[in-house]
Amino acid sequence: MKLQQAKRHQVKLRIGLSGPSGFGKTYSALLLAYGMTGNWKKIALIDTENNSASLYSHLGDFNVLSLEEPFSPERYIKAIQVCEEADISVIIIDSISHEWQGKSGCLEIHEQLGGRFQDWAKVTPRHNAFIDAIILSKCHLITTSRRKVDYSIDKGSDGKTKVSKLGMKEITREGFEYELTVNFEFLNDKHLVSSSKDRTGLFSGKPEFIINSATGKRLMEWSNDGISLEEIKEEINSCTTEESLKLLYTQYPHLSKELYPLIVLRKETLDNLSNQIIPNEQVIQQPNLENNEFSIK
Template identity: 65%
Template sequence: MRLTKAERHQVKLRLGLSGASGFGKTYSALLLAFGITNEWAKIAIIDTENGSASLYSHLGDYNTLTLEEPFTPERYIEAINICEKAYVDVIIIDSISHEWSGKGGCLELHEQLGGKLQDWAKISPRHQAFIDRILNSTAHIITTVRRKVDYTMDADMNGKSKVVKHGTKEITREGFEYELTANFELINDKHLAKASKDRTGLFMDKPEFIINSTTGKKLMEWCNKGISLDKIKEEILKCETIDALKKLYAKYPSYQKKIQPLIVERKEHLDDINDQLVSKEDIVQQNEFAPYGDSGNQQ
């Protein structure tokens, strides 16, 4: 346990979009993803919404993966693995609500065990494994979440009453948004959004806006500021001693899991070099003392 200097590191974005049905979550997520990568072919969308992802194929040649029931945490994890193996830059999970409340989701799994409080001890780790898979993904992740729908009678500009649909509570386990870089709530069928969580400071307490590709570009500009993993890799390759590797490993605590294999590989390389140098020194010393040994034998 020790204090370290706070440094800004480059990160992969973890973004959330929530809203009631018809508020434009899928469309907004696709525009957001394009702003992040600027290449449709580098986007993959995990579709749990009965093929809704293909409705916007006119936008570009993005990839789709249809995920059908049962919506267990493990099947979501498998879908993320498939997308990562395709080396996409952005993965959209549309939506994660099924993992919680869908057919085969956590609520149903809990009910099948008996629905008792202690039964969560078996379900919670499975759900947490899904959350951890999102947080540790090598790609940028955008999740969409359904919101429960409520209706009110509001007056329009002419004073006439009309029924207005609102999104209320997110349909996923409480607290998910605290894991995200930013979480946007789509508040009406005009696709207006507001930030309910924003670590970037770009959107919090700002006027409502419509999410588009520019939103993604702004987030990427924020994301690319700071120390990158590639820069750390270059530093590792420049280390010439084991002590230097130890100091570098301690310097970046938030990257230690990712750089540990590189540190070990560099250490093994340096060990090989040291072994070769020791062997050469032994040969040189043997050659230096060889004449004295020969003369001794001759005497």
């Protein structure tokens, strides 16, 4: 255990857009992504919404990966990997709701296993792997999710059952919002949004607004403020012990995929240097007087 000074470092953005169908999630996600990159070719949209991305092809020549059923967590993970391997800067998943409630999504998998509470022990690790793929991706990532009206059924003081409207509920597993940098909720079909979660401080407490490319640019400027990956690489190369490498690795969990091979390479270098040093017991012995040379055991 060791105290260390807090550092502001560059991060990969994890942005959520949630709202009912028809509120403008896909269009807004594309504008956000373009503001972040300034290059449509660096954007990939994983489309689970019946090729709805084609409606916005006039915006620019962004990349599309059509993901049809089954909507298992593993297929989503594979789609993310395909985008990463294509050297994409921003991945849009439109939408993540199918992974939870779609055909062969987590709820259906649970039901097929028997629908018992203990069956979640088999489903949860698969869903968590999907969440990890989002969190640990080397790309900036934008997710969209649907929202629906949530109700509760209660008994009143008169003993009669009544239905209460609780508001809008996101169609994904509860708690996903906590993994995001920013989560925007669409308030109406006029595309107005407010932030329900904001680690940047750029939007919390501010009036509702309409997302555009300038929003993405502001987010990108925020994410680039701090120590860069190149500077972290220099820190790795300056480490002289395995302990210092471990400490450095734990400081940047969101960059674990990028840093791990660099950490391993530096450790191998340190191990090789250590093996080249002559151990203490192999000290210089008595000189060989016959040929005027020193011998080493």
